[in-house]
Amino acid sequence: MSVKTAGGRVIVRNRRTTADRAKSVVWHVAMLAVLAIVLYPLLWVVTASLKGNTDIITDTSLWPKTITWEHFANAFDGLAGIPLWRFFWNSTLIAVLSVIGVVISCSMTAYALGRLRFPGRTAMLGIVIATLLLPGQVMLIPQYLIFSELEVTNTYVPLVIGKFLALESFFVFLYIQFLRGIPRELDQAAKIDGAGHFRIFFSILLPLLRPAVVTSSIFTFIWSWNDFLGPLIYLYDMEKFPLPRLLQSYSNTEGVTNWGGMMAMTLLSLVPVVLFFLVFQKFLIKGIATSGVKG
């Protein structure tokens, strides 16, 4: 919140009438009620994971009668003797590789498309925008055949290679949008000083693009953390599974008999995303608002 509004508010508060205050209370109560409905599923899981196994899904209340930590203990055991941290590590590895790939390749591509002039640029920009809307399913099969031919299935290569090759059009687009906000005079001045394009990009523009780098990193992290289709198609060794595949396998093998463990594991798998969100929510919301990136 900016200083300006805070200052403005102080003045308003002094002049507040009782009617205004009552109105404000009503408004907050209404908003909190809506919020309670919206966040109910999450709250329900939190409490469900602490309930006993018998009535776990039938109990709609948010207060567990007795609290048990046993589900979390079970969840940490993971699946098939592979501990839970292993799946967390896999997810983290994929997410971090994806972030590195996206930040480097998409910013470079955006610099070329947004700042440089060369034949074919417009066509390439057109392709980037078109792929924003292109259903990925159409490339799924040939991509699978290619990766299978290269013998890289059951590795993380198919999951992250696209990130290193600037195929995340969303982020290329995001970087172009942010680049537009940086005055061209900056690069021109550097150019006149004899700086090459690489120097201009890496030592002048990239530092200025920090908000875009942060936004794209967070989104890439969260999306790759949630990604299911890629790991579903390309990975089969349980030891290599990221969390979404673990959850799917766990629900298939443990099923309805162990809802508690399921809930605890689900909850744990969401923790990094929620934490990330809480820490970076300002960036995220600004990023999505200015660039139109979807969550």
Next chain:
Amino acid sequence: MSATPSTAAEPTAGAAGEPGAPPVRGSRGAAKRRASATRGGERLAGYTFMIPWLIGTAVLTIGPMAWSLYLSFTDYHLIRGGDWIGLQNYTAIFDDPMFYRTIRVTLLYVLIAVPVKLVASLLVAMLLSQHRRGMGFYRAAFYMPSLIAMSVGVALIWKALFSNNGVQDSIMSSFGWDGGGFLGNPSVSILMLVLLAVWSFGAPMVIFLAGLMQVPQELYEAADVDGASKWSKFVRITLPMLSPVIFFNVLMETVGAFQLFGPAYIIGGESGAPAWSTLFYTVRIYTLAFTDFRMGYASAYAWLLVLAVGVVTVIMFRAAKRLVFYAGEDR
């Protein structure tokens, strides 16, 4: 695009430029020479920076698209290979009862989920666009579900919420609707996915919020002077001023909804349980390709999706030309 030298097209770094910008050095002639040299350098740099994208696009986008187009005219089977069969896949699709099923399911989802989600997100955005205490908290809290809604974890939670005797069943039973959980009821099971979509209204909401913030307050003040009602202010000011943002959200949400996969797969499985009622188009493509191995046929399915999304996009852009109001735009 531009045959003109880029430097000339740019606004000259004049008085309005950066305060610390160094003064322009050198004579006119030297600058010109340098400009043409830079142009060559710029071209080289441009292609160099584009190398990853060029490789990626050639190998993993354009190549696969051409290949899948080719596959769609073959009876390619993952194990057995295949031969050119011309348009047979496409004619077979139109005789395929499952095709119409998946279209029904997908369209039903798009037509319910997208409008409901957008209306909900606009409403909440309008509530949150006021200046009140704690707005940052509300925005963050309402936005959060959209980050996790598409995860496997939440889809599994959804299954629990909507199973027999689950939360939804219990709540509805207390209101006298004794139909059991949505999870086992093909006539309402799609609602689970619709609700999941609506639950993730945070993303379009934030975009609406940004749009609402940019509507000039003077317009509302002027309308107040004229004694306009809240509704007429909404219809005459908010909606038109917001129309570019609305268009963006409608486009992205619609295109996204056509391609829903993860939650549909987790909730309905490969067969779109119960009774094919959650058999989304993309799930059908996945099953055809990766469990039945009918890659040629699946490719034809995928290309029809591309075609459909393309048509929808074009229609939307056409409609946007007439309906979207770009304030101060002279495009």
Next chain:
Amino acid sequence: MIRHQYRAKRRTLLTGATAAAALGATAACGDDGPAGTADDPITISFEWWGDEARAEITQEAVELFQEKNEGIKVRTNFSDFPTYWESMTTRMAGRDLPDVLNMDYSRLLQFGSNGMLMPLEGLVDTSDFLEGFLDTGYVNDELVAVPIAGNTLGLIYRSDWYGAASVSLEPGYSWEDYHQAVREVTASLGGEQWGGGDYAGQYHFMELWLRQQGGSFYTEDGTALNYDKARLTEWWSMNEPLHADGSVPPISVSSQWAPENGFVLDKIGADLGWDNFLAWYAPSVAENGGALTLAAPPSLDPANLGLYLKPSMQLCISANSDYPDESAKLIDFLLTDPEAIAILGTNRGIPATNVGRENVEIDEISQQVLDYEAGVEQYLTSPPPPPPSATGSIEVKFAEIYEQVLYGELPVADAVDTFFTEAETLLAAEQ
């Protein structure tokens, strides 16, 4: 620049790994003696389907194997049945199967006929199998799979519920008798429990019914369905009266049991099923204070029950395995090592080898299964040929489409048409 360093590093890593793998392979081929030593072990992979309990004992047995064979390391992996087959079939395309894999009879032809499986004659010790068990491991006259255990169909039922309702299933009872029994037991239970489940969604049960009439599900060459639409219409209508009077659970209820089962959840009193599944259901039923019994399935003809001995699970070696000898060693160990057999118990069924039967601890449940199998032995007839490659998908479609009927989404006649179209397309796609 960070990017280039990173990429370079990754590439070396990748090539390094490939080189190491290649080196390992050549080393293994070059040696005539036992490949791999304690210092330089070779690694084979072994995968199966099942739950965590199975994974635990299998892992234990595998560790014992590694102890006894110092130069061989075994990398294990497992998943649930549908996921397992999804993974195996996609990997078949990439020729990337594990060295030793669990096989299901319904998938044998799909893998065997595509040259994915290594001929086992002379590689695996086949001398100790019980009579008749090896018959189902052949594809094109070559042995490509060995059975871990065998099973056959039967009727599993809650003897406590049936006893309490004074309903008995006399040998030679007909399908109509069975329906009547289900009806009576359901009536005696009242509430959310049923005397039996709908059985018409499983193609194995229809196959049983067809075999009782001298027919089969697929034609001999496996290129077509071996019955007409009228037949399927009849089969898919058999449960209709039971649904009409509420004697079997409605689909909206039973569909939510998966991946659990109506017996385990204390919901149903009888169902057709593989006899070895008793081991899965019985402990939970006992926990709920009940008891399960096996009976011969209902039949149209008391002299022909349609039963055959099916391998409940088989083991195969991938044709692409770099270490066939070591893989065979693992198979031999799992099937004939007394200690391994003691560890594995009857989790995968009652062993198919003599030494297995001698060393396995037969608990009460297994004894029940053995007794049942001895009881119906005279009715076992020769097994059908391995089902066609598309059978996995056809099995799924069969269940899916019958579900439409139960939900009232499709009339039986339309459902039958749909299934025939789908099955014919799937069969044709494999030709």
